[in-house]
Amino acid sequence: MLAKEIFREFKEHSVSEFFRKNAAMLGYTGKIRSLTTIVHEGVTNGIDAAEEAGILPSILVAIKQIGPEHYRVVIEDNASGIPKKFVPQVFGKMLAGTKLHRNVQNRGQQGIGVSGATMFAQITSGKPTKVLTSVGDGEITQMEIMIDVNKNVGKVIGSKRLKEEWRGTRVEFEVKEVNYQRSRYGPFNYLRMTAIANPHVRITFVEPDGTLTIFERATEKMPKRPRPIPPHPWGIRSDDLLSLAKTSKAHTIANFLATELSRVSKKKMGQIERLSGVDLRKSPREMTWEDAERIVSAFKRMKFMSPPTKGLCPIGAKNIERGMSQILNPEFVYAVTRPPKVYRGGIPFIVEAGIAYGGDAGKQGENSEGLEIIRFANRAPLIFDQGGCVMTSAARDVDWRRYGVNPNVTPVTLFLNIISTHVPYTSAGKQSVADEPEVYEEVRSAIMDVARELRRFLNRKIRRREQMKRAGIFERYLPIIAKRAANLAETDEPDVGPLLEKVTGVDFDPEE
């Protein structure tokens, strides 16, 4: 069974307690943000699970208010389900996941996600997290999970089996000290952004007041799954190298480097040895922190082929346009996917930008209008820490008026997505991308690409509007001229049609 294969790769990291003390780092800071983070973890998990199983994701999110600052959050997916024995690990063990050890572009990247939500629920409400899951074998597993903080294991509080035909996973978190708000930072906007960046996903959302919103999918085509690629020597850090070495099956460090990193050939070993002074015939399991640091420092002084970009899966311009069209209903939409570039001398990344004008585009909320910037990293929405993000600063540095946009008035939504196996986040909160010069330049170029197209559209629109206005003026006054002139001359009224056509030179478009 597919799910079993996926979960076979589970690995353990005993850090629950550490993260409990650092809940803020995981996004559990502030009453609104904490709620959004829970939704994010659940939805990300669901979409990833469905995609891995080759299923078009359909996600249901329902938030119900139980009391003051007290909510129940339900997230349901249609993915492959979780085999019973993995449920406590998935929801009750931090840093356990199928992704951490793989160098692959992914939404979550750290695998702390959904267990963090369990943890947060447990800390604030004292209640376990309820999980219903079925792999589609006619049996539903219902479990209540809590985390044993000291041992970093998931405790099963209660377990039931139900006979029913269904496939997927449903999680219910009961949380306190959170607040629901339909603001830029709230779950609604998070889901809206998720829907834009993932046009193959259908999201149903029920708000606490009962409002039902369906973000319908805009395409039936599944995105390409990113493939794991070995880290490039320029992108790797000492601790990464060390942890890879610890689990390597190679007999020598030389062998380990050649197999576990990309673009490191056997020919380079002499040079690495010379520059680092590390004996590469040692077993990788004997590698010390100092060895790792010296090797990484040697890498920086060496030349390597650029890293392969096949691990990067952009959303694609067409899909961004589909997503923006579906959710924003704009008059105009345009998107680009830029070719891969590298930053810090070797880490590949791709920037995508989309722009939508009119319709529901533009800043959200009452009494707000103008340019809205929506940021994504590996197609996951970045909601918080907007100010410190390279995407925000690049967008702000653009002289929008040159593109016919008044950032305070024009209803424009700017979509920005950075794709990379190593997105250079500013902090562990992963809500903003660091100002790497190459990334900044690339984001700026992408913005200008789409802004130019918007300007072209707006100019056409202005021209057409002026032409129509002009035509309207002639349509109004020329018949008066004809009638009054005929009256003056005491003759028959001339047909003004041909002249009208000549002076306006406009084909009257009934759609305008």
Add this chain to the structure above:
Amino acid sequence: MLTLTQRSESRRVKRAEQKLREFGADVVERIRRVEPPKLSVPSRSTSNIIYDEKSGFYTLGDKFGMRSAANVRQVKKFAQMLCAADFCKSLITSEKFATLREMYYTAEGWETGSFSDQAESNALVEDMEAAFGLKREDMGLMPEEDGAAVYGELVVREGDVRIDATKAGRAGYTIPPTIDDVEFLKCGAKRVLAVETMGMYHRLVQEEAWKKFNALIVGLKGQAARATRRFLKRANEELGLPVHIFTDGDPFGFHIAMVIISGSAKLAYINHELAVPNAEFIGVTASDIVEYDLPTDKLKECDIARLKQLQKDPRYNSEFWQTEIKKMLEIGKKAEQQAFSKYGLDYVVNEYLPSKLH
């Protein structure tokens, strides 16, 4: 007594009606030929207002602007002009007159919608006057205010009414805004004596100056109204009467006379219908102030400034005016026409005017 049989007025009206009809016909023809209707309007900008030495008044130069119905900024104005022309033609055919204000309000009912203010509709009328070479009065539009008072041997006909200007009471015959509609029937006078103030007018009527000088006494009431200027022009041209102008001895009096003689810059496009270039200013001059030792007032700041303006004005570019202006600036004094009362109420009739009217 001179008897006039010809009704010049009907000819004028025919001409106006004809012009408007031609305008309409031209527009219709252009629309049929799928050409944008156009109208060339002489420019009324200051750069196109020229003092014509030969005729002695301001006139428009040969610059003109093209109003086109194919221009998006002009098509509304063009339509309004046709509405106005149509309105005027209906005034003419029904023998009615309307004031500019009435036309402005009538425009509320036009298909083009109303004017934004009266200045806009007035400008349109001025365009039409300039473009067609017609006065607004010819097109059935009349000024708001009445003209001057006339006393003397003149018989006129307004519609069915005959008016004798010696039998219209002491206030005399009032020149109506529709003066072009008035027919001169008989005239016994040999000259026109136009005076600035009604005070002087009544003095002259009481002293029977109209008999003594065989004159039509015209009380201008300050700056002459369009209707008054038109009356003076007609009296001068149709009746062949020389016009004498008697005003206060100050820059404003000078200019009342000059506007009658040479016309104003603002109405340059129509001055050929208004100006009386051979009219004569007889006083009060600066020389008179000295010669008759008249009671005076000191020139005020604004008088001096005005006199200096007049010095440079091409209309005052003659030896007589330059000398008089210079002299007034030298003595720094001005005098009213009624200052002659110093020597008795009848002094002006018995001594001053005879010396001026030869």
